[in-house]
Amino acid sequence: MTSNSRLVPAPTSLITEVCGLLEYGLAHECAESRALHDALTQTRADFADSSTLPVPLPLLHQLQRALFLLSIRAGEEFAPGEKVVRFTRGADRVRTLLRSDEQRQAQGSA
Numbered sequence: 001m002t003s004n005s006r007l008v009p010a011p012t013s014l015i016t017e018v019c020g021l022l023e024y025g026l027a028h029e030c031a032e033s034r035a036l037h038d039a040l041t042q043t044r045a046d047f048a049d050s051s052t053l054p055v056p057l058p059l060l061h062q063l064q065r066a067l068f069l070l071s072i073r074a075g076e077e078f079a080p081g082e083k084v085v086r087f088t089r090g091a092d093r094v095r096t097l098l099r100s101d102e103q104r105q106a107q108g109s110a
Contacts, residue, residue: 005058007054007056007057008056008098009053009055011052011053011097012044012047012051012052014090018067019037021067021070021086022036022040022066024070024073025037032062032069036059061098064091067088068087071091
């Protein structure tokens with residue numbers, strides 16, 4: 001991640017939710033989950049009183065990928081149900097955020 005990465009305003013509630021999901025990856029010694037969890041936890045601490053958090057665009061893409069991979073892993077460990085669906089739902093919410101940001105960028109450059 002470079003220091004000139006574009007920042008995307010992400011709802012604090014979304015980042016809190018996905019940090020909880022990343023803890024599953026931490027329990028399974030997933031290095032990518034550790035790096036993402038640490039970065040997002042630091043951002044949450046830096047902007048504790050804010051309803052949105054500035055998250056670098058590449059980090060959101062990594063987060064979406066990590067959540068999908070964790071959903072696969074959880075699907076191998078647990079029976080189908082809410083526990084597994086939470087990962088996919090989290091990844092979908094990140095994808096929706098990314099799509100909304102792309103649309104804002106397109107409107108801003110038009």
